[in-house]
Amino acid sequence: MADPSSYRPEPGQIPDSPGVYKFRDEHRRVIYVGKAKSLRQRLASYFQDLAGLHPRTATMVTTAASVEWTVVSTEVEALQLEYSWIKEFDPRFNVKYRDDKSYPSLAVTMNEDYPRVQVMRGPKKKGVRYFGPYGHAWAIRETVDLMLRVFPVRTCSAGVFKRSAQIGRPCLLGYIGKCSAPCVGRVTPEEHRELAEDFCDFMAGRTGTYLTRLEQQMHEAAEEMEYEKAARLRDDIGALRRAMEKNAVVLADATDADLFAVAEDELEAAVQIFHVRGGRVRGQRGWVTDKVEAVDTAGLVEHALQQLYGEEKGESVPKEVLVPALPEDSPALSQWLAERRGSQVSLRIPQRGDKKALMETVHRNAQQSLALHKTKRAADLTTRSRALEEIAEALDLDGAPLRIECFDISHLQGDDVVASMVVFEDGLARKGEYRRFQIKSFEGQDDVRSMHEVVSRRFRRYLQEKLKTGEWSPDDSADAAHVPGDVGGEVDRDAPEDDGRPKRFAYPPQLVVVDGGQPQVAAAKRALEELGIDDVAVCGLAKRLEEVWLPGEDDPVVLPRSSEGLYLLQRVRDEAHRFAIQYQRNKRGKRLKAGPLDEVPGLGESRRLALIKHFGSVKKLRQATIDQICEVPGIGRKTAETVVVALAQAVPAGPAVNTATGEIIEDETPASAGAASDRGTEQ
Numbered sequence: 001m002a003d004p005s006s007y008r009p010e011p012g013q014i015p016d017s018p019g020v021y022k023f024r025d026e027h028r029r030v031i032y033v034g035k036a037k038s039l040r041q042r043l044a045s046y047f048q049d050l051a052g053l054h055p056r057t058a059t060m061v062t063t064a065a066s067v068e069w070t071v072v073s074t075e076v077e078a079l080q081l082e083y084s085w086i087k088e089f090d091p092r093f094n095v096k097y098r099d100d101k102s103y104p105s106l107a108v109t110m111n112e113d114y115p116r117v118q119v120m121r122g123p124k125k126k127g128v129r130y131f132g133p134y135g136h137a138w139a140i141r142e143t144v145d146l147m148l149r150v151f152p153v154r155t156c157s158a159g160v161f162k163r164s165a166q167i168g169r170p171c172l173l174g175y176i177g178k179c180s181a182p183c184v185g186r187v188t189p190e191e192h193r194e195l196a197e198d199f200c201d202f203m204a205g206r207t208g209t210y211l212t213r214l215e216q217q218m219h220e221a222a223e224e225m226e227y228e229k230a231a232r233l234r235d236d237i238g239a240l241r242r243a244m245e246k247n248a249v250v251l252a253d254a255t256d257a258d259l260f261a262v263a264e265d266e267l268e269a270a271v272q273i274f275h276v277r278g279g280r281v282r283g284q285r286g287w288v289t290d291k292v293e294a295v296d297t298a299g300l301v302e303h304a305l306q307q308l309y310g311e312e313k314g315e316s317v318p319k320e321v322l323v324p325a326l327p328e329d330s331p332a333l334s335q336w337l338a339e340r341r342g343s344q345v346s347l348r349i350p351q352r353g354d355k356k357a358l359m360e361t362v363h364r365n366a367q368q369s370l371a372l373h374k375t376k377r378a379a380d381l382t383t384r385s386r387a388l389e390e391i392a393e394a395l396d397l398d399g400a401p402l403r404i405e406c407f408d409i410s411h412l413q414g415d416d417v418v419a420s421m422v423v424f425e426d427g428l429a430r431k432g433e434y435r436r437f438q439i440k441s442f443e444g445q446d447d448v449r450s451m452h453e454v455v456s457r458r459f460r461r462y463l464q465e466k467l468k469t470g471e472w473s474p475d476d477s478a479d480a481a482h483v484p485g486d487v488g489g490e491v492d493r494d495a496p497e498d499d500g501r502p503k504r505f506a507y508p509p510q511l512v513v514v515d516g517g518q519p520q521v522a523a524a525k526r527a528l529e530e531l532g533i534d535d536v537a538v539c540g541l542a543k544r545l546e547e548v549w550l551p552g553e554d555d556p557v558v559l560p561r562s563s564e565g566l567y568l569l570q571r572v573r574d575e576a577h578r579f580a581i582q583y584q585r586n587k588r589g590k591r592l593k594a595g596p597l598d599e600v601p602g603l604g605e606s607r608r609l610a611l612i613k614h615f616g617s618v619k620k621l622r623q624a625t626i627d628q629i630c631e632v633p634g635i636g637r638k639t640a641e642t643v644v645v646a647l648a649q650a651v652p653a654g655p656a657v658n659t660a661t662g663e664i665i666e667d668e669t670p671a672s673a674g675a676a677s678d679r680g681t682e683q
Contacts, residue, residue: 023064030089054294075332115196151199257320263366270370302327317341384427390565401511408515410580420580455527525551
């Protein structure tokens with residue numbers, strides 16, 4: 001590991017002008033390429049205290065052994081040179097997008113004497129017109145099959161074309177009218193090229209004029225009583241309309257634009273692009289990348305724009321590029337795009353209307369792409385095994401942690417404090433084993449104390465289960481007096497069952513993961529020690545820097561960015577966080593909707609609904625006598641008395657006032673079981 005100060009340039013050596021810089025390692029390999037408006041300011045930011053750098057940036061500068069730079073005259077030149085060097089050197093610390101699949105495009109080989117329509121993948125070739133990319137090759141073939149009825153362009157390979165020309169007989173498509181058969185001279189090369197041009201124009205979105213012309217020809221043929229010709233034109237129009245329906249109109253103003261969206265987490269990011277031409281979505285593609293450098297959403301967008309348009313020219317670069325965040329050098333980037341297109345390009349964030357709505361759709365696709373990518377990794381048995389082995393090695397465990405339990409605390413400014421426990425076995429989530437807890441031993445916000453309580457309650461139940469089976473004796477625990485105590489508070493009813501089914505807290509994990517740093521880890525470890533449990537490992541995963549903390553250690557364990565073990569720990573932590581937040585929101589929602597009837601002991605939801613349905617509102621129920629309440633089916637006298645007492649203790653709120661008229665609104669509205677119309681009483 002190199003010391004950055006050993007190769008730091010002398011003060012005054014770095015020019016204060018735009019440029020591109022390269023970091024090289026000890027073997028002279030380029031490991032990072034960047035650009036800057038001011039080389040002096042940007043490079044100075046790398047040579048500060050390592051503690052103040054992002055962990056990925058700190059790793060890069062300690063891996064490097066030298067830095068060099070090239071001065072350019074404008075920011076646009078810096079952008080172009082940065083793209084060229086990234087492509088040439090493939091630096092390991094630069095963001096590099098990789099296709100999550102090889103997307104096919106519809107290609108028309110206009111560089112051939114007889115242009116051919118085909119499905120094409122891979123790098124683009126000069127002189128070939130491309131449309132797409134599409135999500136599936138079959139979607140292209142369906143579109144082409146409809147289009148060939150009207151534009152019978154050649155689709156055969158060079159070998160088939162040559163063979164048909166030799167024998168003087170076209171292939172099957174020539175006989176059924178889906179090829180103009182230029183191989184046998186039915187049309188001249190000029191006529192065939194004109195067909196290919198019409199095909200390209202229609203695919204590019206210039207559909208209205210062509211359809212109008214066909215409709216006019218159809219009407220003329222009908223007037224001249226050429227009904228067969230008119231029927232054929234009618235069918236051609238229908239085929240073209242069906243082809244158009246495959247690309248629904250999303251922007252009514254016939255916009256040509258590319259829309260970018262980004263979904264990301266701490267380690268990876270997914271980019272989705274929708275290509276809109278003539279107001280219709282003509283193609284879609286997506287990338288997934290590892291975040292190997294400290295980069296935000298704007299930086300990810302900039303890298304995506306460079307990769308997508310770095311080799312494009314002309315109309316392949318649209319008039320509008322819509323992004324979720326503007327890169328730092330957006331004016332230079334807009335100018336670079338304009339130079340590649342040959343005319344002005346608008347780079348902006350959509351603020352309202354159809355374009356913003358479509359951007360939200362693209363973002364949902366990006367989120368699904370990232371989730372699918374993570375699911376594929378999680379579902380691979382070899383990957384999961386390697387992840388467990390890496391965790392065992394990093395935490396110095398005796399064996400792979402086949403059962404991992406993760407705890408997280410959730411609250412809203414100290415209210416409705418809850419906790420979650422999620423379980424992963426063999427690297428996969430066991431949702432049937434998830435548990436939820438309410439924090440009841442104290443009020444207010446104290447994540448450390450809450451973590452201690454939850455871990456204690458969970459493992460106290462574990463010891464109780466062992467006590468029932470005879471696997472553990474109270475004499476074995478230094479804190480045995482506390483083991484039989486109340487472990488309540490869990491949402492599920494956890495009374496032991498003797499029906500042969502697995503007990504809910506009977507199985508110990510090999511590893512306990514807590515969401516947090518040193519304080520939370522220490523609290524969890526203390527809870528285990530108080531119960532005399534010393535065979536369960538504990539660690540914490542701090543969200544900000546994805547550091548793994550161990551009990552009693554001053555420094556965290558930093559797993560490599562590409563580590564499958566870190567990915568698994570992150571997934572476990574995120575699942576616990578999601579489960580806790582979901583429970584906390586549900587609990588808060590129920591509390592806000594709660595009414596006076598919710599506090600009546602022994603009064604379940606069905607009988608609450610029956611009371612409200614019978615009387616119409618909480619106000620009328622409050623005015624009813626005990627005998628009147630007893631008339632409700634299922635309500636006995638004792639329950640009726642309890643209801644009357646509960647409603648008498650709950651002071652109703654003042655009358656509601658219509659703010660527009662000043663009129664007092666009588667509370668006669670039928671209330672739900674949560675008594676939403678009597679909200680003042682709930683609080």
